[in-house]
Amino acid sequence: MDQAMKRRRATYHIWTFTASKLISAFGAQVYTFAISFYILQLTGSATSFAMNLICSILPRTIAAPFAGYAADRWAKKTIVLTAQGAIVLSVGGLLAVSLVYGLSLPAIYITTAVISLAASFSGVSFSAAITGLVDEERIQKAMSLNQMSISIAAIGAPAVGGLLYGTVSMNLFLILFMAAEAVALVLEATMNFRLFNRKADAGESAGEGPVKEPLLQSMKAGLAYLKTQPIIMTIIWISLFINFLFGAFQVGYSYILIEKMKMASEHFGLTEGAFAVGMLLMSVCLSVRKEVKYPLLLSKWGIVTMGLIMASVALPLLVSLPYTGLFIFYASVMFAFGLVMILVNTPIQVMIQKRVDDDYKGRVFAILETMAMALMPLGTVLYGFLYDLLPAEWILMVSAAVLIAVVLTMARPSVVRKAHPELTKRRQDGPENPAPAAE
Incomplete structure (x- = not known):
């Protein structure tokens, strides 16, 4: 063809x-x-x-x-x-x-x-x-x-x-x-x-994929492959911590608006709808623009922004707002959260698609999904317990601070430079030492 x-x-x-x-x-x-x-x-x-x-x-x-x-x-x-x-x-x-x-x-x-x-x-x-x-x-x-x-x-x-x-x-x-x-x-x-998947064509056309070893050995091979991909491993570990710490947001948001702020159900539904609208708009933007050049760097600061958004959910508990202002504030928070979440997730998913060998893609995405979901039930139960014992504003702000600290540590500049070595070259070239035209 x-x-x-x-x-x-x-x-x-x-x-x-x-x-x-x-x-x-x-x-x-x-x-x-x-x-x-x-x-x-x-x-x-x-x-x-x-x-x-x-x-x-x-x-x-x-x-x-x-x-x-x-x-x-x-x-x-x-x-x-x-x-x-x-x-x-x-x-x-x-x-x-x-x-x-x-x-x-x-x-x-x-x-x-x-x-x-x-x-x-x-x-x-x-x-x-x-x-x-x-x-x-x-x-x-x-x-x-x-x-x-x-x-x-x-x-x-x-x-x-x-x-x-x-x-x-x-x-x-x-x-x-x-x-x-x-x-x-x-x-x-x-x-x-298999339109563009040349590597797997021969195996799959015969009804078999490239992997022939038993299940346990195959999983071990997948983990061994991931050890050769430190950037992908970093992304997987960040996703584990993010999904655990965002239990504070998932439990706290509904708890604060319904229990603390006594927001009407229809208005609560509209604030959650604003989240989906934010996701939709950013998805449209990314579908028509060029591919993001430095996805890990963008996602790093996007996650930091998500941490700040999570902390901001506690603001009306510290500063009194009228009901209309409350609704506008939370709708804006959820809209911004939807925008940033897509800005974090989509470029990283594209990066993984391009970096992971076709022979290991299934196992890598499975490990990513497992790690992302593994601590969600624990986080939900733990934060549900904490919200019954401690002030909601402190739970949100401490969790947001831990989230930001984790991301800044795990995606520190040296890690970002390994993921995007062209960043170092670009900074070294600078305006006074431009790269050759061919580059």
Whole structure:
């Protein structure tokens, strides 16, 4: 296939990938909204609601290493389509149970766990396949459009779910979700996952990926590979600490606005919507601009900014604001947080896509996902306990200070220079000693 044809095919992949993710994410968000309300209305129990969250988070965290091994061992397209099909069948199974016996909590929990497992395999395989789907110059665009589709779903799905809930049956919600996942499955089936992935062509065309060793040995090989990539290891460790410390924000934000500030539910929802709008706008910006030149440096200062934003959530606890000012302040905070989060995540994801060998991409993304999610449950429980004991403002400000200190230490200038050696050269050249024109 000539290069012009490949680029046209890659363009098709970009938009098909975006459309499938938009449809799939929208369906999943509407389903999550409806099932959450259903559980709370059925039981009135926060414990039952939390159990459904655990059924969503825990299987994905446990399955991630196996998903990474599978993505490097077998054809990624087969894994993605199989996982997507499993989601359709699991929701169809829940629909059948609902029609015959009525919805029950065990059936919902099992379905949530199956969806979470399938999403882990699909997500890791898709992440590992990006460089095979699109040309290198448009990886940032593809990932930005993917994030944009998720942001659009995050904005629109709760509104659609809110309008439909109470006027239509849960069975219709299940049918809509199943239809959305089925459409995404059809779109993904038309994509060539090996378009630019020359290294894996021979293995995957025969039905095998480049990895042939047993599971445990393969995981050890993945960890050994990561040891040769100190910059990627630094990013993984930073993600672990970030997700733990941001438990202060995730728990504290809702606690402060609802419990301390007594904000109305509709206004609280609008502030969270501002977060999705910020994500959407930054995703659009990154999709049309040139690739970020120094992603680790940008992400370092972006995370520092996120720490300052997290600390600012405590400001109305120290300085009294009128209700309107309170709403505007928190909507602005969440909008800024959405902007910065995409500015941190997308360039780093592009950097990892380009630096990691195709043979190890599945395992690397699986390790990244596992590390990012590993301490989230612990952080949520710990900060929930702390907010009952200590002043919220001190928890937020101390956590923000620790976050900033961790990032400044782990992404210190020497580490950034290793990631971007051209920065040193640029500073050495300077205006008085310009680089040769050819460079």
